[in-house]
Amino acid sequence: MSNIYKEITINGLWKQNPGVVQLLGLCPTLAVTTTAVNGLSLGLATAIVMACANGAVSLVRRFIPSEIRVPVFILVIAALVTVIDLSINGFAHSLHKVLGIFIPLIVVNCIVLARVESFAAKNAPVPSMLDGFMMGTGLMLVLGLLGAMREFIGKGTVLSGLDLIFTGMPKALYTMPDYHGFLLAVLPPGAFLGLGTLIAVRNWIEIRKTAKTNTTSPLKPALNH
């Protein structure tokens, strides 16, 4: 049993990572990751939505006729997102000002629907929730990393905007003195370049890993097709 959970975790965080492998949900990935805090918060919101959506759909999966499963899934996801949107607005207002326009976008984030359709509709509630949460966490890590990269290169700060989430925290953990910023990293092209770099690094690690266990070149099997 624990094997399944382990596999789900590895899939979400590494093997099938939505941010750098499945490349689903690029719109928020590219748009919000101007700072690490933005990326992490939206990633966390997505992870919560995915865990709830997967759990909810898995619970009622027997009652959903397959012809109308997509509208039902979207309805469940949309309702959950709105609940989270309202809760953040009510209890973390300053964060809502930053993430406000992106939270409704979680509804149309393909990764949420993809996991509901491909995992939750076929599996028990607990593994489904874990799958949603791990996929979301995988996305969150990518968003956080990308945000941290763009923020540090673009503005020379580490974790700026922390005060928006936890009152009483400093505005940024670290600010590079006399840094004039590298605008490209903050602008949209920087998001593409940063994501490309992350994908390249992940692929590089994966290739090295397969090369180590398997002496033949990882590219060879592909040539046989």
Add this chain to the structure above:
Amino acid sequence: MPKEILKHASKTALTLIAFAFVGTAMLAFVFDKTKAPIEASEKEARLALFKQILPTSAYDNDLLKETVQIAPNEQLGNRQITIANIAKINDKTAGVILEAIAHDGYSGDIKLLIAIRADSSISGVRVLAHKETPGLGDYIDIAHGEWIKLFNDESVNKTPAAQWLVKKDGGKFDYMVGATITPRAVVKAVFKATQFFEANKQKLFAVEK
């Protein structure tokens, strides 16, 4: 055959309706629970913003309650009715907080909040919303620079109309090289707002309850 189709269709439709009902009920419940906190934090955020441009010592009334509706006009650049908040001390008008929109920014509208004291001097200006280039034109935003504080204590009495321009255009307001269009638009909008204030002083101050 048609009977079977009808049966199947109604069963599916009922399932969908059931899900819609549960979803809507959940939304209604959460909306109701979060309504008060959302309103409270919106009010708090608004007051915190007011505090930046008008010190709390400058008024003793409830700014959010004493308001005037302002019809769309060219001087403030508003295309819809906006609300001006009236600051009072001992029931005498001490200042006005106006919303102005500059349409000639580098990209999109720049929304400004301007506090003007009764003696026509500006207490403070803040940018509410803008889409200027990050790192270039965004220094008008207090989060990215102190530039907007140049307007503190400015007034049409102190600075003649011809001086309400950025330095590049022969005025007195500083700007940063590389982004002139943005500050030019803001200076113009603030100037026009002070003009609006002068022209409508009587009307704005007439709301003595």
